[in-house]
Amino acid sequence: MNVEDLIADINKYMEQLDFVTARKLIEENLNVLEKHRISLKSNARELLKFLIERNHSGYQPISRQDMATLIAINTYATNFDIRGLKLIIKDRAKLLLRTDILEYLNKDAKAILDGMGVINTELPNK
Structure with a gap:
């Protein structure tokens, strides 16, 4: 082209x-x-x-597979399906360590994952 x-x-x-x-x-x-x-x-x-x-700034675009994982996490969190959340995040620790992932999570997912200690929603001090 x-x-x-x-x-x-x-x-x-x-x-x-x-x-x-x-x-x-x-x-x-x-x-x-x-x-x-x-x-x-x-x-x-x-x-x-x-x-x-x-x-x-070093940002890496999210792949289609990672986006599907984030959508599934949001869905499980909205339905409060803790078992499903645990199964998904079990093998996706590297994805959840990225700081830009918080932009893609809904409020339910942020609250549940923060409570589980998987993500940290607090802003770092600058």
Whole structure:
């Protein structure tokens, strides 16, 4: 896919409010789009800027499998299914150690997992 087609697709997806597809395209072509950012529309440029900042700060995007795990954790927490939660978090300790995961958990999951001692919802002192 050439750069012009890529930029046209990203702009089209942003206009259609399909941010997931636009974000995936931007993440896959980050280096190319940094050089051609002026061709993007303003909302796509803002998304590109956000993704570049997150990339430079060491943020790693969440995989589809990790996202499915987080959705399952949220569902079990909402239904207060502690047994299901324990089964899921048993093999996913590395995922739950990431600090950016808290953004994807609902209030029920944060409260239960914090009570279990799996995550720490307190903000670090700066």
